[in-house]
Amino acid sequence: MSTPIEDAQAMVTAYTQAELQILAGKEVRMGGPGIDRWLRFEDLEQVRAGRKEWEAKVKTLQTADSGAPALGGLSFSVANLADSRTRP
DSSP: OOOHHHHHHHHHHHHHHHHHHHHTTOOEEEEETTEEEEEOGGGHHHHHHHHHHHHHHHHHHHHHHHTOOEETTEEOOOOOOOOSSOOO
C-alpha cells in the first residue's frame, strides 16, 4: 500500500515523463481512473501545469509529515524572544 506522498510523487514522475516525451515530438497517452487522453505538443502547457500542481502537493505533504507548522501551505518557524538572562 502506498502513502499519499508516494502517490503524489508518482504523479510528478508521470507528468515529467509526459513532458519529456512531448518535447521529443511524441504523442503521449495518459490514463488513470476515468482518464484516457492523448497529449500532443499543443498540450505542453497543460502538462507543465499538472506537474507543477503535483509538485506543490508533494511539498505540502512533506511539510505536513515533517511536523513543521504551516499556514496556507507555507511553513514557518516561531521565534523565541525569551531573554535567557535573569532580570532583577
